[in-house]
Amino acid sequence: MILAIDVYYIENRAKTVGILFEYWTDTKSDINAVISDYQDNIEPYQSGQFYRRELPCIMSLLKKIDLSSVSVIVIDGYVQLAEGKMGLGGHLYNSLNKSIPIIGVAKKPFAGNSPYLIEVVRGESKHPLYITAIGTPLEDAAANIKLMAGKYRMPDLLSFLDQQTKLFKSETVV
Incomplete structure (x- = not known):
């Protein structure tokens, strides 16, 4: 299974959502599970x-997911930053004892980390996604993100995931 994760914040609270799916080409109707978690005092x-x-x-x-069935985790962010410094994905990889590959998908460039990423242009967008990875070849990670369903810059499943996190706005009193 592929697990994609995103987090949304309101003040010092957060909603984290994960979606599990089987193939890079899956669509919203193929999602196996949507898992949510809420945290305070962020x-x-x-x-x-x-x-x-x-x-x-x-x-x-x-903690809510059987990680033995997860072959890769996709995060909204970077695995590596400038000069090889670990980003969120690198820290996640280490926290999981380097047992599950991590692919970072970022929408904005990060100065100085171009040696560690591949730009992926999807659909008719003129703006790339910035793909970083650890535990899997970067070229494979970029190819898999490019392969994901959707005709826009952001793959459909990652857009759906983003929407699920933002439902937090209507689930809580701001």
Whole structure:
């Protein structure tokens, strides 16, 4: 199974959502499961230390999933930053004892990490997605993200995942 994860924040609270699917070409109707987790007292954002805020949310969600069936995890963010410094995905990989490959899909460039990524242009978009990976060849990771269903820049399943996290706005009083 492939697990894609995203987190959305409101103040110091977070909703983490994971979707499980079997094939890179799967569509929304093929999703095997949608799993959610909520956390309070989230660390504030710190530039260059994003993982401190997001990793605890992801680890909490992972407690609800049988990881023995997960072959790869896709995150919204970077695996590697500038000069080989670990991003969220790298920290997640290490937290999982390097047992599950991690693919990072980012929408915005990060200065200085171009040696560690492949830009993937999907659909008719002029803007690439920035793909990083650990535990799997970067070329394979980029090819798999390009292969995902959807005619726009962002694959349909990752857009659906993003929408699921943002439902948090209507689930809670701001």
